Amino acid sequence: MDNADYLDVALRLTNATLTDVDALRAALHDEPWWSSRAGERDLEALRPVADGLRHALAAAVAADTDGVRHAVNALLAEHPLRPRLSAGHMGEANWHIHMADPGESPATEVAAAAAWGLAHGIVHFGPSRFGHCGAADCDNYYLDTSTNRAKRFCSPRCANRVHVAAFRSRQSSSSRSSGEAGEGARRS
Ligand SMILES: [Zn+2]
Ligand SMILES: [Zn+2]
Secondary structure, X not given: OOHHHHHHHHHHHHHOXXXXXXXXXXXOOOOHHHHOOOOHHXXXXXXXXXXXXXXXXXXXXXXXXXXXXXXXXXXXXXXXXXXXXXXXXXXOOOOEEEOOOOOOOHHHHHHHHHHHHHHHHHHHHXXXXXXXXXXXXXXXXXXXXXXXXOOOOOOHHHHHHHHHHHHHHHHHHHHHHHHHHHHHHHHO
C-alpha cells in the first residue's frame, strides 16, 4: 500500500455505514489482512475514528483551514503510526510496511492508516479537492481528481440517480405545460 491507498482507506472508512461487523468488513474488503480479522471490538474502535474523519472532511468542504488542521491532528495524535517492516506472511518474500505492529488489532492499524492517509491527502491534493456528495439522500465524501474540478457526486450511482430524477421532473413539468396549452386551445 502507498499513501494514495491510505487515503482510500480513510474515505472508505468515512463513508462506511458501520452498522455491524459485515459493513466494516465490506469497507475494508481490499485488505483481507484487516477484513478477515475485523470483529466487534474493531467496529466499536473505528466508529469514533470515522466521526473524526467526517469532522475533518466537513471542515475541508467548508474551507475551514483551522478546523481541518485541528481535526486531522487530533486523529494523528490519537492514532499514531508505528511502522513495521514485514517480509511477508507466507513462504515467499513480499516486502511491505505495516502502519502498526501486525500483532495489533485491525482497528489499530486501520485508524493509523486512515489518519495518515487523510493528512497526506490534504497535503497532496489540498482541502478544496474534497467534496460532499450532491445527492440529497447521500452523506458520502469524495476526492475530486478531475482536471476541471467537475465532480459533484461520490459515485456514478449517485450522479445517475440525481440526473434521472431531474430529467423526469423536467419531462413531467413539460408534459403538464403542453397539456395546459391543449386545454387552452380547446377552450378558445
Ligand atoms: Zn503484512
Ligand atoms: Zn453519493
